[in-house]
Amino acid sequence: MGEAYARIFSPEERRSTGTTFTPAKIISQMFDLAARLVRDPGLVVDCGAGSGRFTIAALRHYRKAHVLACEINPLLALIIRATARVAGLDSRMKVVLGDFRALKLPRRSTPTLFIGNPPYVRHHDIEPHWKRWYQDELARHHITGSQLAGLHLHFFLKARQLGQPGDAGCFITSAEWLDVNYGKDLRKLLLNGLGGHTVHLFPAAHQLFADALTTSAITTFQVGQTHHGMGFTESNGQPRRLTHWVPTQELQEARAWSSFARPLRQTATEATATLGDYFLIHRGQVTGANHLWIANEATPPLPASCLFPAVTHAKEIIRLGGGPLCDPTNLQRVIDLPADLGALPARDRRVVEAFIAWAETHGGTASYIAQHRRPWWRVKLKAPPSIIMTYMGRRPPVFARNLADARLLNIAHGLYPRTPIDDPTLDALVGWLNEHVLLSSGRAYAGGLIKFEPGEAMRIPIPPLEHFVHVA
Structure with a gap:
């Protein structure tokens, strides 16, 4: 019935509720992993039960336990009741x-297992009063x-709020x-009361959910336990x-933390420094409207002083194969105008003002970026x-010397x-x-994409710079 529901309601229709x-x-x-933490729970709570897949599995797995399915969608709640009734498990x-x-749960004398797939809802769709609840409740644990935070983090916090010592949890998020x-x-x-036990990370290229492009990890915890650490592995779909x-x-x-789950690898035994020790790393500039700010056949004439050779696509770096970028003539020109047009020669100023008027009529002031630029x-x-x-791809990043003095988008x-x-x-x-440089230094996204934010790139381990002076 859950599969029928997913056919009727598209992924776009289901996205706001995760x-x-x-x-x-x-x-x-997940039940195999949960069994390592609690063998015979008196209560199993299916958190965000959906169509009841965890609920039915729990009723079959634990023959004496009571199962509580918590679901906000009335139609899905009806599906859970119907499925359990047909299965004779209600x-x-x-x-x-x-x-x-x-x-709310009463005090329990037997262990409780919290299990499920908390809804993946981004913070944009979370009501302000729940965001306040999240912050207030975390403050009780001295956490800002x-x-x-997405809704899945709220569910971990609620499990901590409801949990008693001896309770356990297993969430996939x-x-x-x-x-x-x-x-x-x-x-x-x-590390502070929830009792984190293990994290089982699925490879970025392993897309578990056909209708959701996201990476996945199974996390287990034992409420109130102090483990003095956590176990990590990269899962292949089976307990490892x-x-x-x-x-x-x-x-x-x-x-x-994701690097802890991958096999231990060193970039080089001599890598005891980081890129950030020697470099500041900045992402290239965003234009807000590349079709206007990258010069093309439709662009009105502009003075050469306002046109800058720039790298506008990652393939322009990749095709260098690690060699230097030397020739700016093959690069596109990005338009960068001065803030003070009065600093331009009179003829150039008239040309630039004509371009600005043209750009405005073609939506130049409409983008969020333009609306927050001064001047736009x-x-x-x-x-x-x-x-x-x-900085993003299914392969390690490619580096190149910029001998062409190119700018970057x-x-x-x-x-x-x-x-x-x-x-x-x-x-x-x-x-x-x-x-x-290894992919493991970056941040994994679904489909095998690895992204290096500037801060992550600055943490890439390298040998001390003296090593390269010697090599040179």
């Missing part, structure tokens, strides 16, 4: 129609909550909380031996960086030396980066 149903093999794996089941965050800034809330909670155990102190100090026509390209790098990052570095050293460093 309704995505979990494959049976993943549910089976005598030990109760459906609560409502938001899991509002659920972020209003950017998007894996982005392992690395993103708002995920710090959950990372701290797992943990890759390794990470001590609590290391988890507390880490800015991201100034793209404000950054200075040419010494090194350029791609926001499809690449620029590396700016904190102090002067000579050309041979820069050449040797670029060669090393193209050979040694």
Whole structure:
């Protein structure tokens, strides 16, 4: 019936409520993991029950347990009741129609298992009063909550609120909380009362949900337990031996956790520094309307002083194969006008003012970026960086020397030396980066995409710069 529901209501219609149903093999794996934490729960709570897949599995898995299915959608609640009735399992089941965050439970004398697939709803669709609830409740645990947290993090917090010592949980969610800034809330909670036990991360290329493009991780926890660390593994859809155990102190100090789940690999034994020790890294500039600000056949004439050769597509770096970008003649020109038009020669000013009038009639002031620029026509390209790098793909980033003094749009990052570095050293460093940087240093997205935000790129491990002086 859940499959029929998913055919009737499209993924777009279900997105605002995060309704995505979990494959049976993943549910089976989750109950196997839960059994390692609690053998005979008296109560199983299916949090955000959907069509009742976890509910029915729990009723069959635990022959004596009572199962409470919490679901906010009346039609799905009806599907759960009907499915359990047909299966002859409804005598030990109760459906609560409502938001899991509002659920109340009495004191229990036997362990409770919280299990399920918390809805994946981004913060834009979460009501302000629930964001306040999230922050207030986290404050009880001395954690400053972020209003950017998705609904799945709210569910972890509610499990902590309802949980008693001895209770356990097993949730499958998007894996982005392992690395993103708002995920710090959950990372701290797992180490502060929720009793984080294990994280089983699925490879980025492994798309579990046919109707949701997201990475996935299974997280288990034991409320109130102190484990002095957590276990991590990269799951292939079956229970696996943990890759390794990470001590609590290391988890507390880490800015991201997904790398703990991948097999241990070193970029190089001599990599004891980071790119950020020697470079500031900035994303290229966003124009707000590339069809207007990248010069083309339709662009009115402009003075050469307002046209800058720029890298406008990542393939322009990739096709270099690690070699330098030397020739600016093959690059497109990005228009960057001065804020003060009075500084232009009279003839150039008339030409630029004509272009501005043309751009305005073609929607130049309509974008969010333009509306927040002062003045709206100034793209404000950054200075040419010494090194350029791609930052998203299914392969490690590509680095190149920028000998063409090209500017960048926001499809690449620029590396700016904190102090002067000579050309041979820069050449040797670029060669090393193209050979040694691993995908594991970036942030994983569904479909196998790996993204390097500027901060993550600055944390890429490299040998001390003296190594490259010697190589050069």
